[in-house]
Amino acid sequence: MSTDPYKVLGLTKAATAADIKKAYRKLARSSHPDLHPDDKSAVARFKA
Structure with missing residues (x-):
């Protein structure tokens, strides 16, 4: 994952x-865990 916020x-x-x-x-909307309840990695992506 890129660390450049613009990228x-x-x-x-x-x-x-x-x-x-x-x-x-x-x-944020596209990766929100509530929209992907069966995806365990959604929480990690949202927190990142």
Whole structure:
């Protein structure tokens, strides 16, 4: 897993605060454990 937050969110360094917030929320929704109850690794991905 990449440690560069921009790369994780799929953004460039020129991203605005609004872009970062939107990308973070999209990623959080897609990997939330409540949406994947049978996936044991979902909790670990969400905490990372």
